[in-house]
Amino acid sequence: MELNGQLALTVLMGLFLVAVAAWLARVENWRSYTPLGSGGGGYGQESGYVSQEKPSGFIRWLTTVDHKDIGMLYGAFGVTAFLVGGAMVMLMRAELTVPEMTLISNQFYNSLMTSHGITMLFLFGTPIIAAFSNYFIPLVIGADDMAFPRINAIAFWLLPPAALLIWAGFFPVPDVIPAQTSWTMYTPLSAGVGQGNQANAGVDLMLLGLHLSGISATMGAINFIVTIFTERAEEVTWANLDIFSWTILTQSGLILFSFPLLGSALLMLLADRNLGTTFFAVDGGGPMLWQHLFWFFGHPEVYILVLPPMGLVSYILPRFSGRRLFGFKFVVYSTLAIGVLSFGVWAHHMFATGMDPRLRASFMAVSMAIAIPSAVKTFNWITTMWNGSIRLTAPMLFCIGFVSNFIVGGVTGVFLASIPVDLVLHDTYYVVGHFHYIVMGAIAFAGFAGLYYWYPIYTGRMYQRSLAKWHFWLWMIGSNVTFFAMILLGYGGMPRRYATYLPQFTDLHQVASIGAFIMTLGALIFLWNFVVSWYEGPVVRDGDPWDLKEDSLYTTEWEWFDRKLKTAVADGGEALPGGEESDAAEN
Amino acid sequence: MAVKIFDRETILDLTVNIIPLFIIGFFLGLFLLYQAWGWDTLPSVLMIGLHVVPLVTLALLTYLSGKAIAGSEKTGDVFHQGQALVPGASEKEHGGAEAEPAIAEAGDEDEDEESGTEETRAAE
Numbered sequence: 001m002e003l004n005g006q007l008a009l010t011v012l013m014g015l016f017l018v019a020v021a022a023w024l025a026r027v028e029n030w031r032s033y034t035p036l037g038s039g040g041g042g043y044g045q046e047s048g049y050v051s052q053e054k055p056s057g058f059i060r061w062l063t064t065v066d067h068k069d070i071g072m073l074y075g076a077f078g079v080t081a082f083l084v085g086g087a088m089v090m091l092m093r094a095e096l097t098v099p100e101m102t103l104i105s106n107q108f109y110n111s112l113m114t115s116h117g118i119t120m121l122f123l124f125g126t127p128i129i130a131a132f133s134n135y136f137i138p139l140v141i142g143a144d145d146m147a148f149p150r151i152n153a154i155a156f157w158l159l160p161p162a163a164l165l166i167w168a169g170f171f172p173v174p175d176v177i178p179a180q181t182s183w184t185m186y187t188p189l190s191a192g193v194g195q196g197n198q199a200n201a202g203v204d205l206m207l208l209g210l211h212l213s214g215i216s217a218t219m220g221a222i223n224f225i226v227t228i229f230t231e232r233a234e235e236v237t238w239a240n241l242d243i244f245s246w247t248i249l250t251q252s253g254l255i256l257f258s259f260p261l262l263g264s265a266l267l268m269l270l271a272d273r274n275l276g277t278t279f280f281a282v283d284g285g286g287p288m289l290w291q292h293l294f295w296f297f298g299h300p301e302v303y304i305l306v307l308p309p310m311g312l313v314s315y316i317l318p319r320f321s322g323r324r325l326f327g328f329k330f331v332v333y334s335t336l337a338i339g340v341l342s343f344g345v346w347a348h349h350m351f352a353t354g355m356d357p358r359l360r361a362s363f364m365a366v367s368m369a370i371a372i373p374s375a376v377k378t379f380n381w382i383t384t385m386w387n388g389s390i391r392l393t394a395p396m397l398f399c400i401g402f403v404s405n406f407i408v409g410g411v412t413g414v415f416l417a418s419i420p421v422d423l424v425l426h427d428t429y430y431v432v433g434h435f436h437y438i439v440m441g442a443i444a445f446a447g448f449a450g451l452y453y454w455y456p457i458y459t460g461r462m463y464q465r466s467l468a469k470w471h472f473w474l475w476m477i478g479s480n481v482t483f484f485a486m487i488l489l490g491y492g493g494m495p496r497r498y499a500t501y502l503p504q505f506t507d508l509h510q511v512a513s514i515g516a517f518i519m520t521l522g523a524l525i526f527l528w529n530f531v532v533s534w535y536e537g538p539v540v541r542d543g544d545p546w547d548l549k550e551d552s553l554y555t556t557e558w559e560w561f562d563r564k565l566k567t568a569v570a571d572g573g574e575a576l577p578g579g580e581e582s583d584a585a586e587n
Numbered sequence: 588m589a590v591k592i593f594d595r596e597t598i599l600d601l602t603v604n605i606i607p608l609f610i611i612g613f614f615l616g617l618f619l620l621y622q623a624w625g626w627d628t629l630p631s632v633l634m635i636g637l638h639v640v641p642l643v644t645l646a647l648l649t650y651l652s653g654k655a656i657a658g659s660e661k662t663g664d665v666f667h668q669g670q671a672l673v674p675g676a677s678e679k680e681h682g683g684a685e686a687e688p689a690i691a692e693a694g695d696e697d698e699d700e701e702s703g704t705e706e707t708r709a710a711e
Contacts, residue, residue, distance in 0.1 A: 142672050233672055237659035238652075240671040315669065324667050329600040329656065336652050337604045337645055344641035356630040358618070362637035365614030369607035369641075376603050552677060555669030 027059055065149035070156050071135030072458060075451075077159055078128035079530075082444075084167075085119035086523055088112045093516040096509045099501050107197070109499035110180035115167065117183030118206070120439065121305065122213045123163050128447045129308040130156075130220055133248045135458065137224065139557045140242050142233025147226040155219035158212050165209025169202030179206040182497060184298070187280035187290040191272045204273060211266045214259040217304075221255035224248050242555075243325065246332050247311030250339040254300045254307075257343065262297040265290065288353060295346035303342040306438060307335060309446030310377055313399045316453050317381055320396035322389030322551045327380045334373030341370040351419050352426040360419055367417035374410055378403060393546070394468035398449035401476045405441025408480075409434055412487060427497075430490020433483045441479045448475075448526070456545045457561045461537035467529040474522030481515030541565060597657040604649040611642045 054060050054069075064070060092112050095103045104112075134152065138145055146152045169178025177200045181190040185207070192199030228249045232241070241249075268279040269290070278284025310331075318325045325331065344366040351360055381403050390396070412434040415421045425431065448471075455463050485508045490496075494505045501509065543562020548554040615638040622631075670676040 140669055140672075235664070235666075235671040237663050237665075237671075238655040239657075239660035239663070239665050240668075242668040244669075328668060330603045332656065333601060333603045333649065333652065336648055337607055340645045340648050341607065341641055344637060356627075356633075357624050358627075358630045358634040359637065361614075361618060362634045365618075365638065366611060366641055368614075369610040372607045372610065373603065553667075554673055554676075556672040557669070559673050 024062070027055070027063075065145075065153045067134050067138045067146045067149065067152060068458075070152050071131050071133075073156050074127045074134055074159075075131035075458075077156070077163075078124050078131055078447075081119050081123035081127065081163065083523070083527070085116050085124055086520065088116040088119065090516060090520055092116065093513040095499065096501075097513045099503050099506055099509075101500060106499040107177075107180060110182075110497075111169065111178035113497065114179050114182050114206075115170070118166055118210065119163075121183060121301070122210065123159070123166065125305045125439070125443060126213070126217055127159060129248075129251070129305070132244070132312065132447075132450050132454070133224060133308065136454070136557050137245050137248060138227065138231070139560050140555065141228060141231065141236045141245055142556070143227055143231035146223050147231050148223050151219050152223050155216045155223065158216035158219075162209045162212035162216065165205045165212065168205040168209070169200075176200065176202045176205070179203040181206075184294060185269065185290075186294075187269070187272070187287045188282065190269060190290075191280055193281075199273070204270060207266050207270055207273075211263050214263045214266075217255050218259045218263075221252035221259075224252040225256065228252075243314040243328065243331055243335075244308070244311040247307040247314075247335050250335050251304050251307045254304045254339055254342060258297045258300040258304070261293060262301075265293040265297070268293075288350075288355075291350050291353065292347070295349045296343070298349065299346040300342045302435075302438070303338055305443050307338065309402070309443045310335070312446045312450045313381060313402050314377070316395050316449055317399040317403075318384050319453075319546060319548055319551075319553050319555075320391045320393055320399070321385045322391075322553075323384060324553075325380065326383040327376075330376055331380055334376045337373040338370060341366060341373070345370055345417075348417055348422070351422045364417060364419050368414075371410070371414050371417070374406075378407060378410070389551070393452075394463070394465060394472060395449040395453035397469065397472040397476075398445045398452065401472060402442050402445040402449065404476075405437050405445060405479065408484075409437030409441055412437065425490055427495055428490035429486045429494045429496050432496050433486030433490060436483045436486065437479075441483060445475070451530075453546075454557070455533070456540040457557065459534050459537070460540060461533055462540055462545060463533040463537055464529050467525055471522045471526045471529065474518050474525065478515045478518030478522060481518065482512045483515075485509075485512040485515065592654055592657045592661065594657075597653055600657070601649055601653050604645060608642060608645055608649075611638050611645075614638065615642070 054066070055063060061069065061073065064073075089112070091104060092109060095101070095109060101109075134146070137143075167178075169176055177197060179185075179190075179198070179202055181198060181203060188194060189196065189198055190203065192203065228241070228245055268277070271277040272279050272281065280287055280290045314325055314331050345363055347355065347359065347363040348367045351363075381399075385400075392400075412430070416425060416431065416434060452463065452468055455461070489505055489508045489512070492505065492508070494501060494508075543558055543565055544554060546558075548558060615635065618634060618638075624630075664671075665679045666673075666676050667679050
């Protein structure tokens, strides 16, 4: 009886999928998309097929292969995931205001912690970077579109199912609970052995979702490598390639070498969980094998996330400093150096595992060496601003915030690279504070610098500048209050990942939570500003809303935007919005 | 016409990667000369490999990227980042100070050195 019910449900779902496929096939003439064969459009132009063939409304977003639309989809997805991941951590920070469990169970705390990490790294970090790279790199390098527009679309559309799988445990599905493995998924806990509850299908679904997001990232990376190598306009030689494209190229190389390894390790783990293999079993390959495989991916992942934001800052910060980027080629070469060296430092995450001291010392040496290229960039940003004509616009503030937070996050990281220091601070809140300075204080700040800087291009309107500055200051203060308190907690010996703590840590935990609530307020202001300005902000009619021409810092994407405004091609059959003129320039 | 790619300017640009190469080389030499934990074939060979592989890979990538960037710099027009396709964008002065103010204002003698030699690309 039960079997028949399942069979009926399967048949019903199959029919539903066939109906969806048939409907999609009807609403759009798929053969009309001839992205590269058409030869339409010069550099940075709206290619002919795009404006003529794009369906209007909702269907446009489901069927688009235009790099700008896909960039927008990545952006919407990334911001949504950021809000979800942020809500998760706010529940955790609320719980951590008191030492004992009050609001939520400790299992639910572990679930939130796991999901917060994976959501922010894989569903916010990578997609928000892909939003900028998809939208702007073809414009800046003079390509008609990405080299493989359909693969680009597929890469994006793998992400929503990946997110659903990763979050599946939170949905009201009977007998499925969220993963509580933390984002590092260390075995044997994640292998589901022992007395715990991690043999649950929720962990399998999370692993599958993570694998899917890895496939998406790999497809995107291949696309970017091919696009930057083969689709550049003649004038855009290697010497003329902008810094953001260089960082995306390097990031794509890192993805290409590291994500397939994560995928393989995940499949091995799934096999251990479901097929009785012993890749990571104590009597088999051993739990240390997982740690090596995971961190061989995991450390490059850190640079996968931080290099493009460094590129964004290197691209945006000089525009509001009234001068060129100091030492442009230093930044390019150091980006490449970071790319290579990032594969030689993975075991500095494992100093406390009891590995051979000779290996430990080797990883320390390379970890020290990788600090140099990062420091070089920091000095370049500071020197660019030195004696410059600085305009404290919202994107510039976020860039300066990036540099400031990156210095704290970077310096605390150099200490962790030293074996004796790491052995004391390993698995404490110091580590949590260090990497949050990087991922939130730097990476997210650069992401929001980009969102504000190019807001006029992708919305055609200007945001409310005072609200954007409120957003920045709340975040700058909030992030430093929270993450510095975490560093102090670490010095005090507070272990990470715990849902409860000793009463002596209460004050600093409460300070950290206050900072997190300040950041939440900033995020709400951002959301309000972002959405309301999109509908009601002053229309930008000038292709140079930041007055970049004054300092000869005008770049290709703004020139494209200016031409778009002047030629006024109706996009997707919609009327152009009217409204008052923008006085977008900030002083 | 043969162009010398690895001239003084290019080498100077590449110092940013030569320093980490030096650090890795220094530690490799140190660990080989002073073996605090003795010699054991497997861990010791792995230790050498963990230094040599990043060292060689970084040296190779630095050489190739230097060749690509400096090579195209010396054989084609060079613009500031993101401006190669902007009509009327000024060319970058080879070897010039990159943090100079981007534009020289009329009558400002202090800032004339860069603008004086600028060429301007014809607007399309």
